[in-house]
Amino acid sequence: MSLLDIRSxxxxxxxxxxxxxxxxxxxxTSGEPVPQVSxxxxxxxxxxxxxxxxxxxxxxxxxxxxxxxxxxxxxxxQKGESIRDTVVTLDYAGVDCxxxxxxxxxxxxxxxxxxxxxxxxxxxxxxxxxTQALADLLTIISRKGTVEGLTVAIVGDIVHSRVARSxxxxxxxxxxxxxxVGPRTLLPKDCSLLPVETCDNLAAGLSDADxxxxxxxxxxxxxxxxxxxxxxxxxxxxxxxxxxxxxxxDVLVMHPGPINRGxxxxxxxxxxxxxxxxxxxxxxxxxxxxxxxxxxxxxRGDA
Amino acid sequence: xKTLLKGGRLLDPSQxxxxxxxxxxxxDQIVEMNGQQRLEKGxxxxxxxxxxxxxxxIDLHVHLREPGFEHKExxxxxxxxxxxxxxxxxxxxxxxxxxxxxxxxxEYVVTRAASSESGGIFVAPIGAVARGMGSEHLAEIAxxxxxxxVAVSDDAAPIQDAEMMHQAMxxxxxxxxxxxxxCEELSLTRGGAMNEGAVSAVLGLKGMPRTAEDxxxxxxxVLSISTGCRLxxxxxxxxxxxxxxxxxxxxxxxxxxEVTPHHLILxxxxxxxxxxxxxxxxxxxxxxxxxxxxxxxADGTIDCIATDHAPHSQHEKQLPFSDAPFGIVGxxxxxxxxxxxxxxxxxxxPLQTIRAMSTAPAEAFALAGGTLIPGELPAAQIxxxxxxxxxxxxxxxxxxxxxxxxxxxxQLRGKPVMTIWGDEVYRDGVMxxxxxxx
Numbered sequence: 001m002s003l004l005d006i007r008s009x010x011x012x013x014x015x016x017x018x019x020x021x022x023x024x025x026x027x028x029t030s031g032e033p034v035p036q037v038s039x040x041x042x043x044x045x046x047x048x049x050x051x052x053x054x055x056x057x058x059x060x061x062x063x064x065x066x067x068x069x070x071x072x073x074x075x076x077x078q079k080g081e082s083i084r085d086t087v088v089t090l091d092y093a094g095v096d097c098x099x100x101x102x103x104x105x106x107x108x109x110x111x112x113x114x115x116x117x118x119x120x121x122x123x124x125x126x127x128x129x130x131t132q133a134l135a136d137l138l139t140i141i142s143r144k145g146t147v148e149g150l151t152v153a154i155v156g157d158i159v160h161s162r163v164a165r166s167x168x169x170x171x172x173x174x175x176x177x178x179x180x181v182g183p184r185t186l187l188p189k190d191c192s193l194l195p196v197e198t199c200d201n202l203a204a205g206l207s208d209a210d211x212x213x214x215x216x217x218x219x220x221x222x223x224x225x226x227x228x229x230x231x232x233x234x235x236x237x238x239x240x241x242x243x244x245x246x247x248x249x250d251v252l253v254m255h256p257g258p259i260n261r262g263x264x265x266x267x268x269x270x271x272x273x274x275x276x277x278x279x280x281x282x283x284x285x286x287x288x289x290x291x292x293x294x295x296x297x298x299x300r301g302d303a
Numbered sequence: 304x305k306t307l308l309k310g311g312r313l314l315d316p317s318q319x320x321x322x323x324x325x326x327x328x329x330x331d332q333i334v335e336m337n338g339q340q341r342l343e344k345g346x347x348x349x350x351x352x353x354x355x356x357x358x359x360x361i362d363l364h365v366h367l368r369e370p371g372f373e374h375k376e377x378x379x380x381x382x383x384x385x386x387x388x389x390x391x392x393x394x395x396x397x398x399x400x401x402x403x404x405x406x407x408x409x410e411y412v413v414t415r416a417a418s419s420e421s422g423g424i425f426v427a428p429i430g431a432v433a434r435g436m437g438s439e440h441l442a443e444i445a446x447x448x449x450x451x452x453v454a455v456s457d458d459a460a461p462i463q464d465a466e467m468m469h470q471a472m473x474x475x476x477x478x479x480x481x482x483x484x485x486c487e488e489l490s491l492t493r494g495g496a497m498n499e500g501a502v503s504a505v506l507g508l509k510g511m512p513r514t515a516e517d518x519x520x521x522x523x524x525v526l527s528i529s530t531g532c533r534l535x536x537x538x539x540x541x542x543x544x545x546x547x548x549x550x551x552x553x554x555x556x557x558x559x560x561e562v563t564p565h566h567l568i569l570x571x572x573x574x575x576x577x578x579x580x581x582x583x584x585x586x587x588x589x590x591x592x593x594x595x596x597x598x599x600x601a602d603g604t605i606d607c608i609a610t611d612h613a614p615h616s617q618h619e620k621q622l623p624f625s626d627a628p629f630g631i632v633g634x635x636x637x638x639x640x641x642x643x644x645x646x647x648x649x650x651x652x653p654l655q656t657i658r659a660m661s662t663a664p665a666e667a668f669a670l671a672g673g674t675l676i677p678g679e680l681p682a683a684q685i686x687x688x689x690x691x692x693x694x695x696x697x698x699x700x701x702x703x704x705x706x707x708x709x710x711x712x713x714q715l716r717g718k719p720v721m722t723i724w725g726d727e728v729y730r731d732g733v734m735x736x737x738x739x740x741x
Contacts, residue, residue, distance in 0.1 A: 007505070084621050104623030105507040106577030125625065127507030162507060188504035189512075 002112045002119045003291055005128040006169040014173060017134050018141065020290035021283070028062065028286070036064035037296045039096040043069045044086070044111075045122070046102040051257055051281065052122050052132070056099050059288035065296075068095075087111045097295045100124070118295030126160050126221075131291055132256050133166035135284035137174060139276050140211055142283070143252050148175035153205050153247070155181040155239060156215035156264050159188050160222070163256045164215060168196050181205030182237060185226045186217075202237050206246040213254040214239045214264040230263065240266035244274065252276050304345055305329045306727075311351025311687065315358060316658035317674035326356055326675065326685070331725030333675060333683045349721075351687060357657045358673050359391025359424075359684030359724065361664040362634065363483070363561055364458070364537060364609035367393075367426070369415065370408070371400025376614040376704045378415045381634070382422030384612070384703040386729040388634040389719025391424050391684035392665075392672050397431035398459035404431040404442040409450035422702075423728035423735060425684075427453040427670060429483060432471050436460045441471060448478055453668045456483040458537055463489055465522060472532035481533035481559070481668055486519035486544065487511075487585070496625045498571040498586040506574065508624060511586050517543035524551035527558055535667055536560040538611050540585035542595035549604045559667040561609040562596050564633060564640040565709070569593075573709060579620045580709040583613070584629035601650055606663040610637050614705030635701045636710045642690060642717030653690070661686075682725035692718045702734070 006014070027034045041060050043053060053069065060067040070090075081089075083102070090098060091114075099120045100108045105127035112119040123129040140147050152171050158164045158180045168178045172195040180187055180198045191198050199205035206212060217233070227233050244251055253274045259265055270277060308326040313336065315321075327335040334340070342348065362385065368376040376384075378395075385393045395412065397403035403412060409428050416426035430447040434440040437460035444455055455475060461484070462468045468484075475482045492511040497503050499510020520536055524547055527534035536548060539560050551558045565583065570590050573581040581587060599605040613630025620627050637660075646656045665673030671680050698711040722729040729735065 082618060082621060083623060102623065104625040107623040109577050110621070110623060125507050126509075165505070165507060189499060189510070190501040191504055193501040193505050 001295070003130050004109050004112060004119065004121050006130045006133050006166045006173070007128070009173070011173045014134070014137070014170060017287060017290050017294070018138055020293065021134070021138050021286040024289040025283070025286040034062055037293050038064065039296050040066045040068070040094055041097045041099060041292060042090055042095040043067065043099045043122070044090070044101075045069065045071050046107070047123070049101055049122070051284075052101065055281070055284040056122065056288050058285050059292055062285070063289055063293055065292065083107060083111060084114050087115045091116050097292065120291055120295065123162055125162065126165075127162050128166045129162040130166050131284065131288050132163050133170035134287040134291070135280055136167055136213070136254060136256070137170050138283040138287055139254065139279045140252065142279065143276050144210065147171060150210040151177045151179065151208050152211040152213060153179045153181050153209040154213045154215065155202070155205065155237060157186045157217045158182050158215065159186050160218040161215050165194070167213065168194055172196075179205055179209070183227065183233065202243055203246050206243060209247040209251060211252045211254060212239055212244070212247055213256075214269070215256065216258060216260055217263055234263055238264060238266060239269045241268040244269060254280055256280065304347070305340070305342060306347045306349065307342055308349050308351050308356050308685070308687070311354045311356035312653070313356050313675060314653055314657045315675040316654055316662035317358065317676060319654070320675070321654050328683050328723070331682045333677045333685070335677055336675065353689070353691070354720065355653060355657070355688040355690055356675075357686050357688060358661045358675050359686050359722070360389045360638070360660045360719075361670060361672050362390050362393045362610050362612070362637070363535070363607055363664045363668060365393045365395050365612045365634065366398065366614065366630070367395040368614060369399060370411070374616050378412065378426065379420045379422070380702060380704040381612070381614070382416060382424055382426060383734055384422070384632070384634040384701060386422040386424050386722045386734065387702045387719070387732075389638050389686040389688060389722055390634060391686060391722060391724050392427060392670055393424065394427045394429050394453060394668060396429055396456060396458045398436055402431045402436040403428055404434050404436065406443060406446040406450045409447050409452055413451050424722070424724050427451070427668065429453065430455045432457045432462060432482065433460065439464065439467060441474060444474060444480065445478055448480060452480070453670060454481045454483050454535065456485070456537070458483065458485040461485045461487045461489065461519065465526070468523065469526050469530065472526050472530040472534070476530050476532040481535045483535040483537050484519070484523050485537050486516050486523060488515040488518045491515035496582060497574050498588050500571060500589060502571045502574060506577070508574070511584070513541040513543060513588065516541050516585055517547065520544040521547045524548065524556055524558055527551070528554060528556045531557065533557045533559070538563050538566065538585055538609065539596065539599075539605055540566045540588050540592060542592050545595045545599045545604060549599070552604065559606045559663070560604070561607040562600060562605045563609060563611045564637050565631060567593060567596055567600070568640060568644050569709065577624045578709060579622070579624055579627035580631055580707050582624060582627055582629055583611070583631055597645065597650055600645070600659060601655070606659065607667060608637070608641060608659045609664070610634055614703055615707050617706060620707045631707050631709060632698070632701070632703050632705050635703065636696050636708060636715070638688060638719050639694065639696060639715030639717055640710060640713075643715045647716055683723055685723040686719055687721040687723075688717060689720045690717045692716070692720070694718050
């Protein structure tokens with residue numbers, strides 16, 4: 001029940017999600033009928049989102065689920081209702097599964113305490129974004145054949161990134177080595193409880209990397225002390241034609257989006273055959289189908 | 304009519320006394336220790352065999368929330384919680400609404416605390432350093448002193464401007480008042496929700512670095528040395544602050560310090576799971592800090608244990624972790640926690656325990672209390688503790704109005720069984736009729 005974070009998953013659970021996602025991908029791309037699920041899912045988004053929202057909506061539609069979307073600006077949340085009351089209301093309103101995005105770490109966990117059905121974390125502050133990590137894992141497996149033994153460099157604004165954290169847990173549980181690379185001001189100060197190495201130098205960070213994952217600079221969460229200017233950051237940490245030479249020849253370039261072109265990535269890195277960015281978006285739909293279907297399987301199992 | 308507390312373990316740090324003996328109370332006063340007076344008909348004897356008979360416990364750091372936040376706590380419920388926790392004197396912090404920054408508001412609190420609706424114990428108010436809390440103007444500290452404040456504090460609105468703190472200390476030195484400081488460099492903790500460290504890195508919660516506390520403890524110690532003003536460092540939570548206080552004391556600075564039960568017992572690991580009852584300020588730190596705090600308490604670098612009792616209503620604590628308010632209730636769990644985790648484990652002797660919870664706080668704020676010497680106090684303040692009583696802390700059964708405790712369900716050994724302020728105020732889970740008939 002509920003997918004709240006990757007950290008608490010077993011490797012076998014991750015493998016099941018990936019196996020199911022591949023089944024859905026095969027069905028969708030071959031034109032076969034997709035096994036349908038009946039029920040109601042609600043996307044409860046306390047933060048703006050384009051791609052995650054579209055991806056979950058698409059996944060729900062392909063599964064035949066009834067979906068609704070609730071956002072703060074249009075809901076009772078604006079009227080001062082607490083997340084717990086909102087969640088309980090949706091429970092009584094017949095919602096079977098909740099997909100929550102919230103700016104505060106742990107908000108989906110708190111919602112799961114009072115919601116009877118499954119809760120899927122669609123991003124909670126700087127904590128985790130489990131479905132993005134599953135999409136990235138599926139993408140690496142699809143492009144590289146396996147993730148076991150690979151070195152993955154996650155580069156940029158690590159401290160504010162829920163994608164970095166979820167990927168660190170997900171990829172290491174599956175046998176990869178993960179390196180957080182970025183200026184010291186954008187790395188967590190103490191990573192000793194995260195399964196990663198850290199590096200504040202791009203050349204060292206990219207050496208022997210099979211996969212390079214660039215992250216968006218979350219300038220809305222930063223202040224003027226975090227960087228010595230954008231140009232300096234770009235010169236030292238941009239993933240581009242030059243810096244990619246530091247990684248392995250067949251390196252895979254990824255980015256969870258949205259991209260600041262010309263900042264963390266140049267056009268070459270984003271658009272060349274090295275890039276897997278579009279695969280990540282497509283695979284995002286299939287893993288979200290697997291995640292949602294799993295919640296409904298379990299609901300039925302309980303009944 | 305006399306009351307004889309018979310055969311208890313008399314623990315009085317003010318006389319370095321730890322003996323089995325009797326204590327005689329007459330007309331709200333301790334009149335004899337191990338004396339010869341005979342009891343007469345109508346007098347009472349309370350068998351204290353196996354119990355500790357101590358000077359009433361004193362908590363220098365309590366948020367009573369009234370006026371302004373009566374949905375969290377009132378002077379009535381907070382003082383009853385204190386009495387049930389074994390406290391005969393508590394100091395209430397000024398971050399109310401309106402804050403305790405004027406003579407008239409101090410008079411209001413003193414009057415309310417002395418009324419029949421309150422827990423029968425003594426409330427010593429702490430005034431705000433700054434007018435309105437957080438402004439850049441000193442409050443009317445001298446007038447508040449006349450109305451009964453025993454210290455001033457910037458708790459909840461730590462003073463950032465060094466010149467203002469310097470002048471506040473000069474002013475308090477003139478008035479012979481201690482200044483109790485919440486040490487936090489706010490530019491380092493903006494938006495923070497927990498200790499900055501390995502756990503915050505995993506949880507993605509914005510960290511509050513230890514340096515924010517270390518820097519201000521150092522600054523305030525320097526200013527205390529420079530001005531000669533008595534400085535009381537509230538709720539020390541870092542090993543760095545401990546080192547600074549140790550150094551300042553060795554230089555002869557008039558510095559005292561307190562530590563809370565939760566900082567002595569929990570680490571930031573407790574936040575994994577996002578329990579907002581583990582969110583407090585200063586935040587729970589690491590094992591290295593817990594070890595340093597325990598050592599500092601044992602060697603006297605930290606003088607006092609204070610609860611930082613900070614009630615919040617359930618709906619406030621049910622907010623997402625980043626948005627939930629800081630603080631936990633502490634009055635009714637303090638003795639059980641300290642005895643279970645520090646005294647019975649051998650870190651503190653019984654006498655050291657009572658010193659940190661009674662005599663030392665009395666000395667820090669020059670309060671009437673902290674002693675069993677006959678005739679020394681205007682009224683007897685005595686706490687009787689059953690050191691071996693095993694019980695489960697159930698926050699739903701407390702006298703406090705709020706329920707925000709991370710210790711709910713904990714098995715504890717040691718509990719206050721009677722609180723005396725002149726006369727009996729609380730016994731075995733029940734407030735005296737004068738209090739509880741409200």
